[in-house]
Amino acid sequence: MPEPTRDEIAGLVRPGRVHRRVYADPAIFETEMERIFGRAWVYVGHESEVRAPGDFVRTRIGRRPMVMVRHEDGNIRVIHNQCAHRGAMVVAKDRGSAKQFECCYHGWTYATDGRLIHVPLRHGYPAHFDPDDPGTAMVAAPRVDSYRGFVFASLFADGPSLADFLGYMTTSFDDMVDRSPDDEIEVAGGVFKHAYDGNWKLYLENLCDAAHPIFVHRSSIDAARAQDDSVHTTGAGEIAVRQMRQNGAPHEFWREQVGIWTYPGGHAFLGDYHDDEKLVAASGDPAFAEYLAALEAQKGAEETRRIMEVTRWNSNVWPNLSFMSQFRQLRVVHPIAVDRTEVHTYAFRLKGAPAKMFEDTVAFANVTNGTGSPVLTDDLETYGRIGSGVTSAGAEWIEVGRGYETDRPDGKGGVEGVDSTSEVYIRNMYDAWLGYMAGP
Ligand code: FES
Ligand SMILES: [Fe+2]
Structure with a gap:
């Protein structure tokens, strides 16, 4: 497959338009894996997943299978999940704890920093074989x-620091962690995994799209509106009904009251489109009142007010992460092929918060991210339809x-949409895309 030239790639993005090849051409996809996922900082996991030395989770950087592991020196390493002998995947479990990693095929054994430490049947290898050569790791x-517990890795030895890469988006991570009375969050519960037959870029393009809910999620909006309030007054049912109803807010609301902000590097966040009466039930919910009291006890009334006044919905950290503080959800995008993408979704627990807060997190995860979700399934159908649409000339x-024509500088180094349904965050991703794909 010939690699597209930089000029050819630059010609695929025009002001306000992109060529369908960016979603459909396998050669473009291969180049993305090399130039974007081979260079950018890519989210690989959260520190709470690997608390003790030997704790590990499997992850990916682009298509490359990786293992995030806490080494015996206390540092987190991210190592290629591939045996240097004949290429077998070494770590087959999604998560666990290990003193060392042994390959299932011929028993080559690696330390948790990836060094080869044991080779059975050593006498049979030729004279040039040196197990201490870094090439055998x-x-x-x-x-x-990492930034406040969120771990990133880059396959590129040079390039901007993580802090420079994240820029103003650090404030979204702050928003997530500041909400914990103990200033600490942890991954809890299981992982939802789903896949669709479409390009990886479609996923982040959808998560800040304020123009789609009223169309894509019509069936669940109608069902939630028809639902009698008296049936679901508390807990998961209430969250589900409110979330789905709010997706049907009128066009003027989506245009004028939500907000969309974008920052260099392809990052963006969408404003919260709920308020306490509609979704979080802050004022009336005794568990939320208990949570606010815990937050105030630790951080004081003024800081608690400041934290609660940050109202963001999805924050996208391009190229592979989207998360949301209000219900502590985090999604990681894994490109598999030009027309196949996997997404893994995690829930976080706020340390020091009442247990009910995490119950709401799980309830929300089930409504919006679960495999049986009446919301997510609509989005997956849409990605699949785009996936098949873009393949034909x-x-x-x-x-x-x-x-x-109406986007404007936000005064913090970014660009905001005056109209919240602006596709500015997609254009912003393509600015970053071009920088990696067609830049020096
Ligand atoms: S492939 Fe891993 S030990 Fe042979
Ligand atoms: Fe959606």
């Missing part, structure tokens, strides 16, 4: 760094120009 990502240029 499970190769470690050259750079691993015809409409060559895809329109991503909504809001193009």
Whole structure:
């Protein structure tokens, strides 16, 4: 498959439009794996998943299978999940704890930093074989760094620091962690995994799309509106009904009251489109009142007020992460092929908060991210329809120009949509995409 030239790639993005090849061409996908996922900081997991030395979770950087593991020196390593002998995947469990990793095929054994430490039947290997050669290791990502517990890795030894890469988006991570009375959050519960037959870029493109809910989620909006309030007054049922009803807010609301902000590097966040009466039940919910009291006891009334006034919905950290503080959800995008994508969804517990807060997190996860979710399934259907639509010639240029003429600087180094349904965050992702794909 010939690699597309930089000029050819640059020609696929025009002001407010992109060519359908960016979603459909396997050669573009291969180049993305190399130039974007081979260079950017990519989210690989949360520190709470690997608390003790030897704790590990499987993850990916682009298509490359990786293991995030806490080494015996206390540092987190991210190593290629591939045996240096004949290439077998070494770690087959999704998570666990191990003193060392032994390959299932011929028993080569690696330390938790990837070094080869034991080779059975050593006498049979030729003279040039040197187990101390770094080339016989499970190769470690050259750079691993974290921000407030969120761990990123880069396969590129040079390039901007994680702090520079995240820029203003650090405030979204702050928003997530600040909500914990103990200033600490942890991954809890299981992992939802889903897949769709479409390009990886479609996923983040949808999570800040304020123009789609009223169309895509019509069936669940109608069902929730028809639902009698008296049936579901508390807990998961209440959250589900309120969330689905709010997806049907009128067009003027989506245009004028939500807000969309974008930052260099392809990152963005959408404003919260619920208020306490509609979803969080803050004022009337005794568990939420208990939570606020715990937060105030630790952080004081003024800081608690400041934290509660941050109202963001999904924050996208391009290229592979989207998370949301209000219900502590986090989604990781794994590109599999040009027309196949997996998404893994995690829930977080706020340390020091009443147990009911995490019950609401799980309830919300079931409504919006579960495999039986009446909301998520609509989105998956849409990605699949785009996936099949973009493969055929015809409409060559895809329109991503909504809001193009009214977007404006936000005064913090970013650009905001005056109209909340602006596709500015998609154009912003393509600015970053071009930088990696067609830049030096
Ligand atoms: S492939 Fe791993 S030991 Fe042979
Ligand atoms: Fe949706």
